[in-house]
Amino acid sequence: MASFCPTTPQSLFSTSFQNTSRFPHPTFQPHHSLLSLHSSHFFRKSVGLLWGRNSPTFKIHSSLTDFTVDVAVEEKKLPKGETWSVHKFGGTCVGSSARINNVADVIINDDSERKLVVVSAMSKVTDMMYDLIHKAQSQDKSYISALDAVEEKHTLTALELFDGDDLTTFLANLHQDIRNLKAMLQAMDIAGHATESFTDLVVGHGELWSAQILSYAIKKKGIDCKWMDTREVLIVNPTSADQVDPDYLESERRLNKWYSRNPSKVIIATGFIASTHQNIPTTLKRDGSDFSAAIMGALFRARQVTIWTDVDGVYSADPRKVSDAVILKTLSYREASEMSYFGANVLHPRTISPVIRYGIPVIIRNIFNTSAPGTKVCHPSTTENEDKKILINYVKGFTTIDNLALVNVEGTGMAGVPGTASTIFRAVKEVGANVIMISQASSEHSICFAVPEKEVKAVAEALQSMFQNALYAGRLSQVAVIPNCSILAAVGQKMASTPGVSATLFNALAKANINILAIAQGCSEYNVSVVLKREDSIKALRAVHSRFYNSNTTIAMGIIGPGLIGSTLIDQLRDQAATLKEESNIDLRVMGIMGSKSMLLDDSGIDLVKWSEIREEKGEVTDLEKFVQHVHGNHFIPNTVLVDCTADSGVASHYNDWLRKGIHVITPNKKANSGPLNEYLRLRVLQRQSYTHYFYEATVGAGLPIISTLRGLLETGDKILQIEGIFSGTLSYIFNNFKDGRVFSEVVAEAKEAGYTEPDPRDDLSGTDVARKVIILARESGLKLELSDVPVENLVPEQLASASVQDFLQNLPKFDKEISKRQEEADTAGEVLRYVGVVDVANEKGSVELRRYKKDHPFAQLSGSDNIIAFTTRRYRDQPLIVRGPGAGAQVTAGGVFSDILRLASYLGAPS
Numbered sequence: 001m002a003s004f005c006p007t008t009p010q011s012l013f014s015t016s017f018q019n020t021s022r023f024p025h026p027t028f029q030p031h032h033s034l035l036s037l038h039s040s041h042f043f044r045k046s047v048g049l050l051w052g053r054n055s056p057t058f059k060i061h062s063s064l065t066d067f068t069v070d071v072a073v074e075e076k077k078l079p080k081g082e083t084w085s086v087h088k089f090g091g092t093c094v095g096s097s098a099r100i101n102n103v104a105d106v107i108i109n110d111d112s113e114r115k116l117v118v119v120s121a122m123s124k125v126t127d128m129m130y131d132l133i134h135k136a137q138s139q140d141k142s143y144i145s146a147l148d149a150v151e152e153k154h155t156l157t158a159l160e161l162f163d164g165d166d167l168t169t170f171l172a173n174l175h176q177d178i179r180n181l182k183a184m185l186q187a188m189d190i191a192g193h194a195t196e197s198f199t200d201l202v203v204g205h206g207e208l209w210s211a212q213i214l215s216y217a218i219k220k221k222g223i224d225c226k227w228m229d230t231r232e233v234l235i236v237n238p239t240s241a242d243q244v245d246p247d248y249l250e251s252e253r254r255l256n257k258w259y260s261r262n263p264s265k266v267i268i269a270t271g272f273i274a275s276t277h278q279n280i281p282t283t284l285k286r287d288g289s290d291f292s293a294a295i296m297g298a299l300f301r302a303r304q305v306t307i308w309t310d311v312d313g314v315y316s317a318d319p320r321k322v323s324d325a326v327i328l329k330t331l332s333y334r335e336a337s338e339m340s341y342f343g344a345n346v347l348h349p350r351t352i353s354p355v356i357r358y359g360i361p362v363i364i365r366n367i368f369n370t371s372a373p374g375t376k377v378c379h380p381s382t383t384e385n386e387d388k389k390i391l392i393n394y395v396k397g398f399t400t401i402d403n404l405a406l407v408n409v410e411g412t413g414m415a416g417v418p419g420t421a422s423t424i425f426r427a428v429k430e431v432g433a434n435v436i437m438i439s440q441a442s443s444e445h446s447i448c449f450a451v452p453e454k455e456v457k458a459v460a461e462a463l464q465s466m467f468q469n470a471l472y473a474g475r476l477s478q479v480a481v482i483p484n485c486s487i488l489a490a491v492g493q494k495m496a497s498t499p500g501v502s503a504t505l506f507n508a509l510a511k512a513n514i515n516i517l518a519i520a521q522g523c524s525e526y527n528v529s530v531v532l533k534r535e536d537s538i539k540a541l542r543a544v545h546s547r548f549y550n551s552n553t554t555i556a557m558g559i560i561g562p563g564l565i566g567s568t569l570i571d572q573l574r575d576q577a578a579t580l581k582e583e584s585n586i587d588l589r590v591m592g593i594m595g596s597k598s599m600l601l602d603d604s605g606i607d608l609v610k611w612s613e614i615r616e617e618k619g620e621v622t623d624l625e626k627f628v629q630h631v632h633g634n635h636f637i638p639n640t641v642l643v644d645c646t647a648d649s650g651v652a653s654h655y656n657d658w659l660r661k662g663i664h665v666i667t668p669n670k671k672a673n674s675g676p677l678n679e680y681l682r683l684r685v686l687q688r689q690s691y692t693h694y695f696y697e698a699t700v701g702a703g704l705p706i707i708s709t710l711r712g713l714l715e716t717g718d719k720i721l722q723i724e725g726i727f728s729g730t731l732s733y734i735f736n737n738f739k740d741g742r743v744f745s746e747v748v749a750e751a752k753e754a755g756y757t758e759p760d761p762r763d764d765l766s767g768t769d770v771a772r773k774v775i776i777l778a779r780e781s782g783l784k785l786e787l788s789d790v791p792v793e794n795l796v797p798e799q800l801a802s803a804s805v806q807d808f809l810q811n812l813p814k815f816d817k818e819i820s821k822r823q824e825e826a827d828t829a830g831e832v833l834r835y836v837g838v839v840d841v842a843n844e845k846g847s848v849e850l851r852r853y854k855k856d857h858p859f860a861q862l863s864g865s866d867n868i869i870a871f872t873t874r875r876y877r878d879q880p881l882i883v884r885g886p887g888a889g890a891q892v893t894a895g896g897v898f899s900d901i902l903r904l905a906s907y908l909g910a911p912s
């Protein structure tokens with residue numbers, strides 16, 4: 001066996017680069033092909049001369065010895081193709097001896113006939129190596145102890161993994177490398193500088209050591225394997241400061257030669273590092289190890305390349321932002337490139353190019369969860385129909401880029417003037433800014449483009465100066481900067497030629513009340529990008545993801561007024577939450593509950609079992625503005641709804657403002673819809689113009705479908721003639737039970753106890769509550785009536801009009817006689833008393849009164865808190881359409897509010 005002896009360091013360029021691991025001991029076997037070893041002046045011209053174990057004529061340069069060894073070797077032809085599978089393990093995968101052992105098992109368990117494994121340096125080692133260089137250059141002597149730490153880390157790992165001759169060999173190599181590195185660092189220390197190739201040489205040691213360690217760890221498990229210093233094989237041409245192009249022909253030639261000397265079914269190769277044609281060490285720059293794996297895949301024409309990471313595959317969106325993000329089973333090469341560009345943790349486009357050439361699939365898998373199949377990146381034909389889970393199978397993923405600014409160059413002088421765009425982008429190029437997205441409307445009045453926020457100041461200044469004259473002359477009106485923007489991109493190969501994809505995207509954004517600042521879609525249609533305000537970025541991502549992936553429709557809720565109805569609603573939400581999530585993908589999160597005195601806020605959703613105790617303990621003083629800000633301010637949840645369960649007109653006066661902010665409103669509170677007409681009309685106009693919803697089914701007939709029935713009639717072209725009925729659950733209960741000698745005040749108390757009345761039962765007895773319902777239905781039918789336009793028959797004794805609720809109830813028995821008299825008179829005539837409301841649409845009037853009906857009249861047949869509402873319309877003229885059932889009470893009212901919430905969820909995209 002030929003080897004050459006270590007020499008004593010003499011100077012940096014003729015010193016101790018002997019017997020290093022990147023220059024593995026040539027294991028010359030007597031029956032091998034002719035191998036010539038020459039020596040010359042070691043490192044005399046360039047350190048690159050070291051990377052020369054690439055041909056049967058093997059040149060070794062030493063400052064002390066010159067020698068040539070010719071060995072006859074048998075040429076082993078590299079078998080290429082399906083039998084090879086390539087794996088790549090990043091730094092975290094080989095971060096410790098336990099992980100290296102795990103990696104060894106994964107390789108052994110791969111039943112491919114031949115395996116080529118690319119490894120990165122152990123985790124943190126590359127940073128440690130850069131730190132050494134940084135310290136040495138700045139003459140910080142602590143690089144010596146830092147180098148000791150590097151040596152110790154690898155020594156300990158080796159000691160834990162293998163033993164015997166392999167350990168001795170590895171440690172000898174490692175010590176020699178460390179001595180060499182020390183000499184190099186000393187030189188940097190003296191020079192106060194390190195060239196790029198020197199830096200690459202130092203840093204590349206991390207890969208050399210990890211490849212050797214892994215190969216010995218595999219050998220220890222009884223599998224024969226060789227390790228490869230890829231600098232002997234991978235030849236690249238630097239194309240720019242951060243890019244190199246592989247020379248496939250030369251690399252293939254060198255690989256064949258390497259293999260002829262090192263035939264093996266398992267090869268562990270260093271990632272990241274390569275050489276130039278002049279054998280100068282270099283690196284593959286960003287994402288280098290992935291690139292190494294892809295190049296190796298191409299050189300070996302491998303069956304597949306597996307990139308092992310610490311995630312289960314490529315997600316449909318960043319899982320830290322979208323909790324429902326799913327792992328994609330397949331992605332086309334193009335989709336992977338697009339997603340990667342837009343910040344997803346996918347293969348960098350450049351790294352996939354070598355495998356695209358041969359259609360070699362790349363699988364992204366999780367080393368910590370080998371049961372997960374991962375994501376397969378391959379040609380689209382093989383990806384079809386695999387991602388079945390996706391409802392709308394056209395968009396694969398969504399990504400965002402933050403910290404951008406939009407620049408808008410605008411003016412009438414731009415249209416039809418060739419060269420404007422070129423001038424703009426020349427200015428941008430001159431300040432070295434990177435244009436991320438461009439959009440120009442065909443009117444040519446403006447061009448807008450997105451650049452990184454940190455570059456926008458220079459861009460704006462350059463444009464101001466470039467267009468100084470045009471701005472002065474008015475040909476351009478402005479160069480405006482819109483800061484704090486983000487791009488949201490939807491990526492999918494099948495988006496091309498599929499109508500409706502963008503419409504769905506924009507619709508989802510509109511429903512989440514997100515404003516789009518600019519749009520771009522290239523002709524290839526693989527990507528639709530929209531620019532949004534930064535603060536909307538996560539909300540937008542969730543909204544579009546949920547629309548395309550049938551994932552949860554999440555709604556942030558704020559409940560105002562946890563009284564009888566509010567607290568019953570909370571109980572119903574609590575009991576139904578799991579089913580809704582599981583069966584309908586609706587995730588309702590109550591972020592705040594507010595009463596008149598105290599409120600409870602929570603960032604992730606209040607525990608609906610213990611909310612009352614928690615409010616007692618942690619509640620804060622009610623502050624409506626803070627409450628709204630909290631519930632709506634959660635940018636992770638795309639939709640917000642405020643549910644007003646008070647009877648308060650002050651709370652209702654905020655609906656306008658909330659709707660304007662994109663907050664949906666749901667309420668059983670009648671105050672807004674029966675309040676001042678102009679405010680009501682303003683509210684409706686605003687609501688109709690926006691995608692923000694305002695639902696109030698429970699304001700009339702509680703949970704009964706009154707508003708929706710009326711809407712249905714109107715929207716389908718029916719004409720309402722009259723709506724007549726018993727609209728008050730309280731008054732219905734009272735007059736249904738005020739018979740057989742019972743006392744009026746007692747029945748009123750029962751109605752209050754049963755939860756039918758308004759917080760102040762005089763609102764019911766006075767007829768005001770019924771009048772409000774009449775107004776709500778009248779306005780819904782198109783009448784422009786004020787509450788004061790509806791005459792009411794007031795049943796509240798005048799003397800008790802201004803008493804407290806308690807005094808009113810206490811003193812009501814004093815007035816029982818009068819009403820009993822009316823009841824008896826009716827009874828004698830074979831009639832009953834019923835409190836009815838009428839909307840006379842034809843005559844544009846409303847009325848509310850206590851009427852007498854024959855005992856066989858449908859209104860006389862009611863029981864409990866039943867409401868009955870008869871719609872006489874053009875279609876239902878002879879036989880009115882009748883809705884009947886309990887029209888008050890906690891459960892039915894809260895149920896009505898709840899069903900409005902679910903209607904909202906379905907409008908927002910939940911399955912209906």
Ligand SMILES: NC(=O)C1=CN([C@@H]2O[C@H](COP(=O)(O)OP(=O)(O)OC[C@H]3O[C@@H](n4cnc5c(N)ncnc54)[C@H](OP(=O)(O)O)[C@@H]3O)[C@@H](O)[C@H]2O)C=CC1
Nearest residue numbers: 561562563564565595596645646647668669759888889893
């Ligand atoms: N009962 C029924 O059958 C039906 C009721 N409705 C409507 O439902 C609504 C609620 O009725 P109900 O639950 O019976 O009434 P309650 O009196 O039981 O509850 C009202 C709640 O509103 C809170 N509240 C009042 N003012 C404010 C304010 N300014 N800010 C915050 N919270 C406030 C109260 O808080 P606190 O407790 O802290 O004072 C209380 O929690 C009413 O609008 C009613 O018309 C509609 C259809 C049927």
Ligand SMILES: N[C@@H](CC=O)C(=O)O
Nearest residue numbers: 728729730756757758
């Ligand atoms: N107090 C009201 C409750 C429903 O609106 C009624 O009695 O109908």
Ligand code: NA
Nearest residue numbers: 697700702704
């Ligand atoms: Na209703």
